[in-house]
Amino acid sequence: MAPTQTDSAFIQFQSPEWGIRAIVKILQTYQKHGLTTIAQIISRWAPNTENDTPAYIKNVAWQCGVSPDEPIVLSDCMPTLIEAIIQQENGQQPYTVAEIEKAIQLA
Numbered sequence: 001m002a003p004t005q006t007d008s009a010f011i012q013f014q015s016p017e018w019g020i021r022a023i024v025k026i027l028q029t030y031q032k033h034g035l036t037t038i039a040q041i042i043s044r045w046a047p048n049t050e051n052d053t054p055a056y057i058k059n060v061a062w063q064c065g066v067s068p069d070e071p072i073v074l075s076d077c078m079p080t081l082i083e084a085i086i087q088q089e090n091g092q093q094p095y096t097v098a099e100i101e102k103a104i105q106l107a
Helices: 016-032 038-045 053-064 074-090 097-106
Strands: none
Touching: 016 038, 016 074, 016 097, 038 053, 038 074, 053 074, 074 097
């Protein structure tokens, strides 16, 4: 079996579910630290030093069907939020609902 970690800049996972699980765990940590809006979450996830954060926030909020500064209940919107983040990060969202749901359950 080939080694999983072949990229020195980014962590690589054995399957999509484990990578998506990492997203879930990070989002749960953000919530524990009081980040409750898409604007707060994405500002932490994708800071201005690396991203067009305002555009990222606008896009994710739109995909989640909330305003950027509206408090959200993470557990209520987790699958949609994950899909929006993956879409924004990759320019596509190739994972199935089943893969995302499995990742959430793994967390």
